[in-house]
Structures are given as C-alpha cells and as structure tokens.
Amino acid sequence: MDCDHFLCQECQKAHGRMTLMKSHKIYTLAQLRSGEIVYKSKLREEVPKCGKHPDQNLNVYCDTCEQVICLACTVLHHGNQKHSLIGLSEAFGKCKKKVEELVSKVSKSKTELNTTIEKTCTTRKKLDNVFANTKKKISEKADQEVAVIRQEEQKLLKETDRIYKERVTMFEAAQANNSKEVTQTEHKLEEVKQLMNQRARMTSSLF
Structure with missing residues (x-):
C-alpha cells in the first residue's frame, strides 16, 4: 500500500x-x-499539472476552449475577452448539469421509444387479428357460395333428370306407337296380299 x-x-x-x-x-x-x-x-x-507549464497546477477552466488550464495560461494564452474563464467547481457544476440534462433527454427518448415500441406491438397484434378474421370471413363466404352452388347443382341435376325421363317416356311411347302402326300396316298388307292371291286363283279357275 x-x-x-x-x-x-x-x-x-x-x-x-x-x-x-x-x-x-x-x-x-x-x-x-x-x-x-x-x-x-x-x-x-x-493535482494534475499543466502540459505547457509543468510547475503550475490545472485549476481554471476556459469555457470558450472547453479546456482545463493553469493560471499562467490564463494570462499568456486565454487572457483576452474572447475567452470565458471559470473555476473548476463552477465548471464541474455546469458539466454535471449538462450531463443531467443529457441523461434526462436520453431517459425521455427511451420512454418515448418504449411507448412507440408498445404502440407498434399493439398495432401489429391488431393487424394480425384483422388478417386472421379477414381470412376466416373469406373462407366462410367461399363455403357459403360453394354450398349455394352445390344446391343449385343438385337442383339442375334433378331438373335435368326429370326432363330426361319425360323425354325418354315420350320417345318410348312414340316408338311403341310407331311399332304398333308398322305392325298394323304389315297385317293390312298381308291381308291385301292374301286377297289378291285369292282373286288371282279365282280368275285363273274361270278361264
């Protein structure tokens, strides 16, 4: 020690x-x-010594140059009216005040930044919820539309089936009627043919 x-x-x-x-x-x-x-x-x-005057202690602060100087420097280098000279205690007080102001500003900025981050997170959550709800509504609407289309499909299929069966029935009835008429016509032709044959035989027997 x-x-x-x-x-x-x-x-x-x-x-x-x-x-x-x-x-x-x-x-x-x-x-x-x-x-x-x-x-x-x-x-x-x-006590720190002056770099320009090693035998002198640093005990004065030049506010203009923002530099700690000795008494000799105040006369030789910082003696005109352009330089604002103050004691180290006062300089320390000013420096401390500036630091406190900076700390206050930083703290305020930090608070504002945290608030902004919270708002951003809240907005993001709202966006996610809106996105999810929108997708859900789109899917539900699509399902409803598909259900309506399916119902219309079934309705059209039933109507088509009914019309088809009616047409088939009409076609079968017409076909049956045509077949009946053909059969009747064939019978008549056969009767006429037989009648003609009988007359031909009768005529040949007379001569």
Missing part, C-alpha cells in the same frame, strides 16, 4: 528483504476483493 504497486510473490519476498521497505504494509488481493482493505490510489491525491 505504501508503494502503490501490485506485487507478485517473488517481488513480495524481495520487498520484504529490503531494509527501507520492511515496514511497508502488504495486503492480498482477497483482502481487497472482500472489502477488508480499501485501496486508494495516490494518483487521486495528486
């Missing part, structure tokens, strides 16, 4: 052999993970 370094087992042994480091407190990763020991990096306690 005193050196602010993580050590392997070999380095830990070497660490313990050095006179200046024998008093250093060493803890295991298990102790850190369990929360028994709280690790606090020394880097957090260090």
Whole structure:
C-alpha cells in the first residue's frame, strides 16, 4: 500500500528483504476483493499539472476552449475577452448539469421509444387479428357460395333428370306407337296380299 504497486510473490519476498521497505504494509488481493482493505490510489491525491507549464497546477477552466488550464495560461494564452474563464467547481457544476440534462433527454427518448415500441406491438397484434378474421370471413363466404352452388347443382341435376325421363317416356311411347302402326300396316298388307292371291286363283279357275 505504501508503494502503490501490485506485487507478485517473488517481488513480495524481495520487498520484504529490503531494509527501507520492511515496514511497508502488504495486503492480498482477497483482502481487497472482500472489502477488508480499501485501496486508494495516490494518483487521486495528486493535482494534475499543466502540459505547457509543468510547475503550475490545472485549476481554471476556459469555457470558450472547453479546456482545463493553469493560471499562467490564463494570462499568456486565454487572457483576452474572447475567452470565458471559470473555476473548476463552477465548471464541474455546469458539466454535471449538462450531463443531467443529457441523461434526462436520453431517459425521455427511451420512454418515448418504449411507448412507440408498445404502440407498434399493439398495432401489429391488431393487424394480425384483422388478417386472421379477414381470412376466416373469406373462407366462410367461399363455403357459403360453394354450398349455394352445390344446391343449385343438385337442383339442375334433378331438373335435368326429370326432363330426361319425360323425354325418354315420350320417345318410348312414340316408338311403341310407331311399332304398333308398322305392325298394323304389315297385317293390312298381308291381308291385301292374301286377297289378291285369292282373286288371282279365282280368275285363273274361270278361264
């Protein structure tokens, strides 16, 4: 903890052999993970230095350039009226406010998006229901039309059968009548023939 370094087992042994480091407190990763020991990096306690002026701390924020600077920079590079300079606390407050506003906007957008998704899902369900009902109605209508057509078919078939039977009866009656007339005509012809034969025999006997 005193050196602010993580050590392997070999380095830990070497660490313990050095006179200046024998008093250093060493803890295991298990102790850190369990929360028994709280690790606090020394880097957090260090004040960052200016890149242009290494001996100066960064303690001023240029709102115009959106940059953290030192006091020397405020005079040499950001000293004119075009630059708006504020303290780090105020800059942090503004930054925090902007972040909160962005978070609020994102949350609002997320809520609106979720609402849109829910509406889309509801609309999709309605569309699916309309589609299913429409298909059902079409099928039912088709079945009804088919039933009507079948009924009409049976009606026409019965009517056709009736007409056919009537025509067959008429045809058979006409055929029977014609056959009867033919038979009668044949009988008459036979009678005439016999009569002619008798007269022929009588005439021949007279002469």
